[in-house]
Amino acid sequence: MTLLSVSNGRLRTLQTAGDAAAALLRSEGYLPLPGLLTTTGLSVLREDAERLEQAARRRDFTMTCMGGSPRHMTTLGGHDIAKASNLVPELYADPELLALISGLIGQRPLPVPDPVERHVLNILHREGDTHGAHTDDYPYALVIFLEAPSSPEDGGLLEYVCDAASLRDLTAGPARTAHHRAGDAYLLRSDTTAHRVTPLTRAGVRRTVLNFAYTTPGAVPQTTTSARRLYA
Template identity: 60%
Template sequence: MLSLPDFSRDLHARFAADRYLPLPGLVRPGSLPALSAIAGWGAVRVCDPLERHVINSLHQQGDTHGGHTDDYPPALVLFTEAPDDPADGGLLEHVPHAGLGALTTGAVRSAHHRPGDGYLLRSDVCAHRVTPLRRSGLRRTVLNFAYTTPDRQAAITPSAPEPY
């Protein structure tokens, strides 16, 4: 998805001199439509600026992101920081096609991610949470990009899970 230039001494020298380096085409325009194809319906960015981009940062022992579903489908989540060891917490826990009550059942799936990883989640009909960080000195920081369908720009919390 990101198109970073290859390292060169010229780029390094330019950045060292100017303390600025433009990165044109960093996100390739054609890379995001794959979200629509994977999801099976036309995905567009959420119009609400407070919901469109969210930074979630856990930075103290015990920090968590509690169980919830989101207003918009789907969420594209990119990791900038994450614990190296799954035993340190910060794991995504999710239950497909389920509400919050399912997070207390044996149906919970967990996933460990590293910096640079990402995931796509149908976050409106998939209960999810993040497990607590288990010790000090750990960080889990993600960038969450919310998408929706053209007919769902208004926040809607479904009463029952929708089929994919």
């Protein structure tokens, strides 16, 4: 058993049973990384996100290229984040974080070529806010929670179906769901796992995540217009 661990002040020392976790990610398309952020990591990233939110844009539309699924959220794209934050790009390229991901995916994670999609900020903050069904353009997403509804009843759950034939799989059959807390993270095989974030069920709750997208050597990205529509 390989133990993967990360410890750099912002990321907690995770004693992950690498082989078992990697196998879980392969079979489920999803791997929870509870408490990935330290208290300090969470607080500095939250501060950064609060500042970045001032430049973020409200989005309310349906994503035609993703089965007309809804987007009701406030977002900031990677290109804008890179102009305003050192912390987020630094964490995205953190050698220890990359080593952790590498141990879990069994390949070298590479930064995605498109600066818009590299690291994005997604904020759900109104009742009904949702990030509707989709798959990502690149193979892996590390989603880091800066704010989350404390109760699953409040919505903001990740719903996913591994190896989905189509986005309809999310509604046609039983999808898996996962609730996360601030400071948690998860790794998703995001190009083949259909996923969505369920609507917030009441006013006054917030769900803020950073999504770090990674590709791998030889991966062929799905080229969709979704990131441009949501982040450009």
